[in-house]
């Protein structure tokens with residue numbers, strides 16, 4: 001609760017003493033950033049947790065994604081989804097690439113591989129799908145399409161930290177996967193992000209891109225920026241990682257209570273994990289179909305009147321953003337499934353500390369909107 005309100009999420013934080021102990025050595029070393037000891041320790045710990053050989057930390061998920069697109073030296077068109085946070089589309093556009101929007105699957109809101117295939121042409125260089133809310137994309141179909149057309153496959157896995165399918169980590173798919181460690185995520189480093197990748201040589205390249213392109217004191221190899229994670233954020237990550245199992249288990253308890261209460265309401269669609277997928281319960285999305293009798297916006301307002309701050313992730317679609325209006329290819333009518341879901345979706349409060357009594361209260365308000 002915050003001022004009596006229940007917000008859409010609440011950052012998970014370690015016990016204060018644990019964080020103080022973790023940062024105490026920084027007062028000895030005076031080494032605060034530029035890939036210091038905490039940074040190196042967190043990279044190793046995350047490689048182990050995610051089951052990958054290589055990972056590079058970043059100041060945030062967005063800069064990580066921009067850096068990957070730059071370091072892969074991509075040119076031309078990138079097939080992606082409009083059903084995402086601003087970051088995914090902005091990263092593509094800001095790197096001088098042209099997003100081409102494929103529609104999404106109606107069942108789990110990730111990019112539809114059949115639509116991807118139809119959009120590929122000779123200018124296509126990459127596919128950037130998004131694992132939405134912790135639901136995994138159809139990774140097998142996308143891998144097959146990317147391999148057949150010689151395209152790079154870069155996942156926006158901002159929502160997929162800790163998700164596994166048949167025991168395989170979400171971090172293992174594609175040429176690279178970007179994770180967000182923002183304060184609002186299942187695992188946070190206050191602000192932060194990471195990239196996992198397949199080619200071991202990519203690590204050196206990413207480390208240079210995120211540090212002004214510097215190779216050594218006398219050689220600057222790329223026109224890179226500054227996207228390094230500092231030691232205080234890395235220390236927060238080390239603490240939060242110790243509690244990640246408990247974090248996900250507590251989220252699961254909250255998610256299951258929501259699903260139990262909402263799944264049988266006529267016209268309400270919830271999105272439960274698919275067979276074989278171990279979810280991280282990152283977001284609790286509900287879609288209100290016409291049969292429910294009240295619109296998404298009516299439910300949103302009723303919740304607000306009751307002190308519950310739900311959010312409309314992801315509305316509007318990125319191909320409907322004001323900043324892109326009038327640009328060729330930015331037309332929500334071309335992605336009708338995404339447009340349908342975006343106009344009907346609400347993400348309800350979801351965090352480890354959320355009391356089940358509060359979940360019940362939220363579900364009572366939702367149910368009271370049905371006609």
Ligand code: T4K
Nearest residue numbers: 007008009010011060061062085087158180181182183184
């Ligand atoms: N790709 C995807 C698919 C993403 O969803 C995101 C980020 C990215 C890429 C980019 O990753 P980063 O560069 O951010 O690492 C939030 C987050 O800022 C953003 O990270 C996230 N997606 C997006 C879905 O949500 P806002 O503008 O909705 O956040 P805000 O400030 O309204 O906060 C939402 C709620 O979270 C608040 O009501 C309370 C709670 N909160 C917030 C903050 C800032 C806390 O409990 N603690 C906090 O420190 O964007």
